[in-house]
Structure formats: structure tokens, C-alpha cells
Amino acid sequence: MAAAVSAKKQGAKQVLVIERDSSLGGILQQCIHPGFGLSYYDEELTGPEYAGRFIRQAQELGVKTLLNSMVLEVLPDGTVICTNAEYGITTVRAKSVVLAMGCRERTRGNIQIPGTRPAGIYTAGAAQRLINRQNEMVGRRVVILGSGDIGMIMARRMTLEGAQVVAVVEIMDFLAGLTRNRVQCLDDFGIPLLLSHTVTRVMGNRRVEGVCVARVDENKKPILETEEFYPCDTLLLSVGLIPENELSRTAHVEMSAITGGPVVNQCMQTSVPCLFACGNVVHVNDLVDNVSWESEVAGREAARYAMGQLPQSAGTVTCEPGNNVRYICPQHIALTEEKAEVDLYFRVKLPEEKVRIRLLCNGKELGKKSAIKVNPGEMEHIKVSMSDLTAGKLEVHVAKGV
Amino acid sequence: MTEKQITCIICPIGCRITVRGEDDTVLSLEGNQCIRGEAYAKNEFIHPVRILTTTVKVEGADTPLIPVRSDQPVPQEKLMECMDLIKEVSVTKPVLRYQVIVPDILGTGANIVATGEVL
């Protein structure tokens, strides 16, 4: 939606949003909790409110929508083929396409929890949809694996609805999600958080009857002597998100092995020139506000591309993750004559306190800032001016000290 | 005198602040690294408040629930009591965003308002 609004504002004549659900707003519609828009709107909104603002703006600007439509294929020339109950197989020819399919949740199968396969194992997002939109209560006595934000938010949600959340279990020795969610979702309700623990086994043949939880050693291997049985009827999983890029792959977009999303430049343009991408399909974000900003860029640049206004690149800067940096988005910067600031988003590998973030272009320091604390769960950000850059490589380093 | 451990959520540092005091009076604060943390910890000690978000039943519509929130924070200790009340409420369509569903819930001054729409 943010990309569509931005494309329209940039002057694109026709902008179409294709959505598989029956309403706009995507996953925000089931995220009924607050915490959205603190930076983008400078107020605290819930998911439906945040989505509502973009929907209204899109409608006012004349963005067209095609709901209940699943895209089956995106071709490298900008042709989009989708299926729709009313129109059948529908082909849309676009001058540029913004991929904004979001992400999906990692599953029990991905993390390979041994044990039986009974009813009562849900990803946190599936449980959230069932509870918040479909009026279906998924369980009464719950263990949550993973301290991701959705997991903690569901711990509070289920507690408010009368369920007992026995524990939130996290394999790492630090919280995966935001501290504010630990305080307001777990601490407020006295829900125990077990760091350096994991679920080692699921029990119960029909419905979940309980799970075994054990402490893990420094290699994340369960210490069997510490295994303890927790009776419960439900196991919720909040164990990470994966960008959903089936369409990008079939469109032959170059992918990043680290983010699981398309490789993009500062315009959010992929390796296929008419295809742009933004949001969690590119890299999993912690805050919707960042997604909106990034999507504005994608929408604006996709509109400029469609109108033939995107300048030629005079060279490329490759962004390389340096010390304690897992990845940087965008992965490269196409140098142009335009005076512009480029936003670099990155995640650290490990939590660290009192750090210095340094930006080096071909060995020359272009910028630095200090941070009191960095955390893999929280996206970091640094700006660089295009005019300072020279073709070659741009590194971001995070190291302790001043 | 009571003592409370508070994790500050103002910034990502997440200072662990120890607050000592009695009722509405804070006697000592330890562990905060900034002034904003001090204000936060004082409020959390004296009177923690939270935005409550949940859902309300919609009768006779395709969508069974509508998301709602309190339009201002309510006392943290009243969250469950508010829930008990909201669980008994239902609405019929149409419901517009920010329509008041429960006015002045439990006398807190906060209204429970719709955050979604059912038309």
C-alpha cells in the first residue's frame, strides 16, 4: 500500500494493487495490538488503524485494487498473471512491478522438533489469525517456543482471553523480539521467559498433551538431564520469518542467501530492471515504520522507471557487511548524478553494548555513529550521501569502543 | 516500603531500574542511564498504564469479530477486569473505525473504540 501511494504521488498514471486476501492491509489486519507507527506517524496505532490510513490514502489517490487474486506468475517483462474467481486467469501488463508479498513463518518442520504430530501446534501468526479474525480459540494451556515479537504478543493475547501461558521458551541467550514486548506482554502477566532453553519433544498422539523443555549448551544442543515435562494442550511457534519469494524466483530475480529476499539497489530495484521489491519480501523487518519508508522508495522509483525517469547508473557500490554485521539492505548502490541520501538498513549478528558504527567506502571513512546497544532483533540504520561514494565497496562495521 | 524491578522500554538499551518507595512516593531510583528512564520508572512504580487491545463480537456479519482498543491507557491492574466486561459485549454492523463500543470503561475515563470497520 505504501508503495502504491508513493507511486501515485510520484505521478504514475495507473497503479494497481493485487491482493490475495479479501481485504487490503495484509497481515496488519490481524495485528490488533498497538505499537505501529511510533516513528512514521508519531503516534501509537494498532495494525488495522495503521493499514486503514494507507487504504484511505490509496483510495483518495485513485489506486486501483484487485482483491481475492492470487498471482501465479510474474514474468521478467513485467507481465503478471493472477487468478480471480470473477475474472478467471487474468493477465496484467505493467511497466514496472513492486513485489510486496511479505514473509511466512518458520514451522515446526523447519526447526525439526522431534516427537509426535498431534493437533494443537500452531505458528503464532496462524493462531493470531484464528483468534483475532476467525473467533477460534486455539488452546487453553500454552507453551510458546521462540521469543519473537509475534510469540510474545500472542502470549498476552491468549492470557487476556483466559488461556494459561505456561512459558515462553527461547533457545538463544537473548530475547529475539523487542524489550518493550517482553515488559508489556510477558512481565505484566507474570509469564516466565526461559532463555537458553528449547522444546525437545512434543507429546500426545491426538491433541498436544505436553512438551519437554530442556536447557541448551553453548552450541544450542539440549542438555538432556535438564529436560522437564510441561503439560499443555497447545504449542505456539514464533521461531522466525522467511521472506516469501516463490514469485521472485520464478521471475529469475537474483536472491540473497542471507536475507532470503531479492538483491536490491538503493531504489529497491531487483536484478530484473522492471521488478522492484519492498518490505518483508526483501528482508524481515521488526518495525512496520521501516517497511513503509522502504516501500515509499520502491513505489517512487518503480513509478520513475515506468515513466522512463530512472537515471542511468554510472557505476556500482557493493555493500559489504563488516564486523558483527549480518547483512546490509540495499546490497548495492547504483551511482548516479542525482544528489541523494541513501538509507542503509542492517542487522548485527550478536548483541553488543557501547559500540561504534563505521562506514567505509573503499577504505575511506565516510561516517560513523555510536550506539549504546545493538541487538540482532532490532534493525539498525545509517545514512550515506551519494556524492561521497565511489565505485567499489562500502563496508559497515560494528565494534565495541569509541 | 516496597521495591520494584522495572525494565525501561523508552529506548533499546532496556535499563533495569530498581525503584523503592511507598504508594505514590518514589524514594529512590537505581540503574537508569537517562532522565527519560527516570520518568518512565516513576510512572511504572506509581501507576502503570497500558493501551488495551482486543476484539468484540459482531452479530450477524461475515466477519465474526471487530478489533478494538482503549482510546487512552488504562491502569495495568484493571486489564483483566476490562476484558471480563468486553467479553460480554457484542455489536451489530455497520461499525465504523473509532466508533465508541464501551464508553468510560470501569470509570477509567478510557473508551473502548473500534479500530477496524465492518460495513
Next chain:
Amino acid sequence: MLQTDVLVIGAGAVGCAIARELTKYQLKVLVVDKNEDVGGEASKSNSAIIHTGYDAPPGTLESQLVVAANPMYELLTRQLDVPYQKVGAILPAFTDEQFDKLPALKAKAFQNRVYDVEYLTGEQLLAMEPNLNPEVKAGLYIPRENIIDPFLLVVAYAENAQQNGAHFLLNTKVTGIRVENGRVVGAQTTAGEIQATYIVNAAGLYCDDVAAMVGKNDYTVNPRKGQFYILDKNTTCKVNHIVLPIPTKVTKGKLMCPTIHGNMLVGPTAEELEDKQDYSTTAEGLASIETDVRRLIPGVNLRDSITQYCGLRPNRNPEGLHVDTYDDVKNYVNLSGVRSTGLTASVSLGKYVAQRLIEIGMPVNFNSTFNPIRKGIPRFHEMTYEEQDALIRENPLYGKVICRCETITEGEIVEAIHRPIPARSVDAIKRRLRAGMGRCQGGFCGPRVLEILGREPGVPTEEIRKNQIGSHMITGKVRGERVIANV
């Protein structure tokens, strides 16, 4: 009271194949099963391979049935509209010890009259299977080892049987068999008494319990657990054939092969068990698969696993596939020891059991209206855009994709719910259509499938189960009256 000519106990691949075969005669055929769906036990968790029988114990009934069955699948799967693919198997030798075993394996294949087994050189094998361990010296090629959709095979047998007049009674457990004057006359079940002239025990894992009801428990079923990995279709290291290890004295070993839908299947373990309900995967079992399969395919990436599961082979003690009839318990056929080759043998076992029934006196009146053709639910994702478009115009529900990983539409789900053998559980939908079997494992489509499973037959969602009784998906409404006390 229900009355039938033949009562088949067990709606797995074998029970359903027998039922289908029997509908070729003018008979009332009734199949009962304790599960909520057909194929709910061993038939749902196996390696999905149609074997040639090259390695069966020569001269045994199992060898005869498997060897005879293999060539039948080409026609059968076309008649029943079941996905079936010819891929072939290879048996590579990496060590001298393994290399030395090849002649004996080929000789055994020939004893089983599987004459198309051939030697291949290491280079030939690597050309066929580039991800194979490059240390391969030579190996065997078994061209007719093929892959099938095992869930749809069972459903197709059952639907075709029903279409030809057979009846199915699911969620029904047999609790006793009535024997009068040395012959069976009926069975007691959780759905009441059933009068039957002939009874066939095809209860698989529980066939010893059923046999005990007529006093013929001269064997036991010792489940042998097999754990498997399923890998994402996008996994980088794939194979094109069924890649088998050279068997040792102890075990046939762990294999890697494609599934009919393009995933990779890796496993199984072989663990002797006592407990027939121990369907749990274990960290040790899964780790052993990794170690063993790496010797065949060093690049296999088990991190790309989308799920792990476990099947129980109904292994017989003493061993061997048996089809028994008795002088002192007449009109009764007892099947036992139908283990991992049972899926393949189902089609020939159907015919063999029918013949045994005829031999013990079952009347032979051909059913002239028998129709061997069963049309499955349209498979949207396999169609061209033109075909998809035509289908959506006929029924708009086919335009709405519910499972995005496997591209399964609402039209398909609704049809599965209303088929002659209706899919009423989450797993029944998954097995027929693959909704929830893809990489998100139902994370996206699960809530939607639940909604449709409630809406279509008009059942409250609280009653929707994953599979058996007690496997409720939800525990009540968030807002509203219904609350289920015990889950």
C-alpha cells in the same frame, strides 16, 4: 443391523484394493475402519515407492505379489487418476565390500524374475545422478522402481469401490468377531453389530488383535518404526532416481528419492517397537538418517526439511507376508505381515484375496456394470492457464487459491469435502489435495481450511479434527457460547 456379504476390516491400501476387486462380483461389500479416513495408518506414512520386488525373499508369497503388481500400476493409475511417475532406482557401491555384493543382488533379482536389472559403471551412475557421492565404483540400475501418490492411491481404490457399490463405515472399530459352528457370521463394532458371510482381516498394524478375535493369534505384529524427512522442492541438492544403499545384513538402509510432487524424501530408519501408537520422531533417529544418507548423497541439505514424519511398518513375528484361511474358522481370510512392500502389493493382494475367497466358496457372479474408471478432483496447479480459466468460469471457487505453497483452490477443497468418501478432517484434506503439505505446513492455509471444513458440511468448527477422535483443532470460540471442556 447392517448386513453384508463381505466385511473387510481395515481401509488401508490393501483393504480398499480388496474392496475394489470384490465389486467386480455381485456382492455386498462393506469396509470398516477405526480411523476417520481411509489410509489413516501405514498407508499414509511410507516411502511412496512402487517396487519391482527385485530384493524380495525369492520364492515367497511376498515376492510373487510384488513382482506381479509392479506392471499393473501403469494401467491402474490411469484408470484411477492417480499420479504415478517412472523414475527407476539405482544402487551404487562405494566400497569394495559393497561392490562385491552386486552380483548376488543381481542374482537375487533374477531369482525374483526381475530381469531388467542392470550393472552400471560409476561414470554412468554419476551421469544419471550428478549429486551422487563421486567415490561410486559401480552399481545396479532397477528401471521399474517408481513413485506414486500413496494417499491418492488409497482414496482412489476406495472411491472406485464405492462407486461400484461398496460401502465404507469409518470411525468404526471392530471389537469382536462372531464365530458360529466353525464359521464367521459377523462382527461387533463401535457402530453396532454387522452380519457378514465372509470376513477379511486387512487391519495391518492391528491384524493380530483382529486375528485374536477368532483365536488365530499365532503371530504378533511388531511395529518397525521408520522416520523420514521431506525436503522443500527448492532444495539445492536433489536426485532424479530412487537412490538406494546396498543393504547390510541388518537393514535395507536409508534412501533418498524424489516424491511425485517434486519434494525430496530421505529415510527411513528401522527401529523395532512394542508400542503401536508410537508415532514420534526422535532426535537420534533423524540424526542417523543424516549420517547414512550423506554417504550416498554428500550434499543433501536436511536444513531444507519442511517436515519429518514417522511410519510404522506392520512387521510380523514370525516374519513374512501371509494370507491364511482356516478349516476351523471358515469364511475368514487373515492377512498378516503386509509390511513396507504392502503399498505395491495392494493391487495384486486385492486380486489374490478375491481368488482365495472364491476358493473357499464365495459365489462368482460377475458384476457387468463394474466401471474401473475413477475421475479425481481436478488438479488446478497441474493445468495450463487456458484450462484453469475454463475451470474457473465453470466454478468460480477454482479461482480462489487457499493453499499458496501448493496452489490448491477452494474449489478443490469443497469438492473433497463432498466426494463419495468425504474428507472431513484437516489431514484428510491434506492427503487428498496437499493443502498444508507445502513449505508453510498449513501456517497460511490452515485457518482457512478449518473455516471451509466447518462451513461446507455445516459442522461447528469445534468439531473439526486433525484426524482421529480427540484431535480437535480448536478449543472453543473466543467470543460466544460454545466451549469444549476437555480437549
